[in-house]
Every structure is written in C-alpha cells, then in structure tokens.
C-alpha cells in the first residue's frame with residue numbers, strides 16, 4: 001500500500017468517526033413547543049415559559065454547560081408556547097467552548113443533552129398561579145419530534161399558595177374586632193404561618209394599595225418576636241394600646257425581611273382598614289360639649 005492510499009484511508013476513517021457526531025450535535029433551527037396548564041387542568045394564558053438545555057459540546061466536554069432563553073415566552077390563550085433553540089445562550093462561561101451569552105444551539109446534542117422548562121405563573125391572566133417546571137435529566141430525544149420541532153414539553157402550574165391570615169381581636173382572641181375605643185388594647189390572632197417560627201408583627205397606618213415587595217412602614221408599633229405554634233397559629237398577642245384615633249393595618253412579616261411579601265406575609269386588611277380606633281362616645285360628647293361652651297363664651301364676649 002503506497003503512502004497516498006494510506007493517507008486517503010486515514011482521512012476517510014476520521015470523517016466516518018467525526019462527521020456524524022458533528023451533525024447530531026447541532027440543534028440549530030430547531031424549536032420546542034408545548035402546553036402549560038393550571039392545576040385544575042385548564043390552559044394557562046400568559047404564563048412566562050423559559051426553555052433550558054445543557055450543552056455538552058461537540059468535543060465531549062466533561063461537564064454540562066447550562067443554556068437558557070433570556071427572553072421568556074408567554075403562552076397564548078390556549079396555553080401554548082414556542083421557543084426557538086437558536087434563542088438559547090450560555091448562562092455562564094463554560095471554558096473551552098462557550099462564553100456567557102453565546103449561542104448554544106450548535107453545541108447541543110439531542111441524544112445526550114437535557115432539555116427542561118421553568119414556568120413563572122405569576123403573570124397568568126386573569127388570576128396569578130404558582131410556578132411549574134419539567135424534570136431535569138430528560139434528553140431532547142425523549143420528547144416526540146416532528147421535523148425541526150420537539151413537541152409536548154408540557155408543564156402544569158402549582159396552585160397559588162393561600163396567603164396566611166391575621167385578624168384584629170379582643171384580648172381573648174375569641175372574637176374578631178375591627179372597631180376599638182381610644183385607649184383600648186388591640187390584639188391579634190393568625191394562622192397559616194410557618195410552624196414553630198418567629199414573626200414580626202407591625203401596626204401601620206391604613207393602606208389599601210399594598211403591593212408585593214413593598215417596604216413595611218414602622219411608624220406606629222411593631223412586635224419583633226411573636227412565636228408561631230406548631231400548627232402555624234399565633235396569638236392572641238398584644239399589639240398596641242390604641243392611643244391614636246384612625247384606621248390601621250396589621251402586617252405579619254413572616255420572613256422578617258422588612259418587606260410585605262404576598263405569598264408569605266399576612267395582612268389585615270388589604271382592602272379597607274384592618275381595624276379602627278374611634279374616640280369613646282363619652283369622650284366625643286364631652287369634646288362636643290366643650291366646643292359648644294367655648295363657642296357660646298366667645299359670642300358672649302364679642303357682644304359685650
């Protein structure tokens with residue numbers, strides 16, 4: 001066998017071994033589509049879906065680089081999303097083959113790389129939902145494929161957790177009370193909090209436009225350490241001596257971060273005052289009587 005022939009055979013063997021892997025590892029032009037459902041099995045409209053994939057690279061790198069679509073896709077009215085694999089970029093620097101933000105499609109091998117989705121349900125119309133995802137560790141080729149589309153990468157959203165509850169009460173906690181006389185002590189009870197935790201409870205001026213992540217004012221009265229029992233309840237716990245007339249809210253800061261968090265923290269009440277402090281009827285009568293006497297006295301002095 002002459003040298004020319006040997007070189008030719010060697011080149012042919014190299015091509016046979018490396019060409020198929022190069023072709024297989026390329027998901028350029030492919031797309032993933034699926035349906036997102038709510039926990040009651042109805043379609044989730046406007047859920048925010050992020051497609052993720054590992055990229056082992058063509059050279060058989062020893063670790064899985066993580067890639068994702070930086071611009072999440074929103075589901076249609078029938079719960080369907082679609083993401084082009086070309087939109088996937090590296091989440092971080094993967095030495096030797098991908099730098100952070102670089103396109104991943106050419107480095108994804110459908111038979112060994114994992115694909116998964118994460119879904120943010122907080123944008124679902126008309127009612128926010130919990131989050132959802134598919135499991136990590138499923139390869140692209142485990143999903144049905146039609147031409148350049150991998151289909152049915154579906155997910156189900158979890159139900160939105162019920163926010164914990166807090167109520168203004170009398171001293172025994174047996175009765176929910178929303179109206180107190182000036183100087184009357186205000187107590188509270190709560191349920192649905194983290195078992196055996198400590199929470200911060202603040203009385204704040206009434207606010208009816210609480211938003212998730214809003215700072216909790218510390219302008220009336222706060223109790224920094226209220227113990228939650230093993231069943232998630234607390235109280236009745238003394239909150240405030242009711243010394244100023246007005247409308248107030250009670251905020252239970254479950255994670256004690258100083259911010260109101262819709263799913264973790266409790267509020268009485270997001271719509272209207274959690275409780276009100278009114279002047280005592282007798283005090284009010286005395287104030288009115290006093291003002292009348294003063295008015296009469298002033299008139300008499302003017303006349304004389």
Ligand SMILES: [Ca+2]
Nearest residue numbers: 255257259261
């Ligand atoms: Ca909080």
Ligand SMILES: [Ca+2]
Nearest residue numbers: 207208269272
């Ligand atoms: Ca309020």
Ligand SMILES: [Ca+2]
Nearest residue numbers: 168268274275
């Ligand atoms: Ca109340």
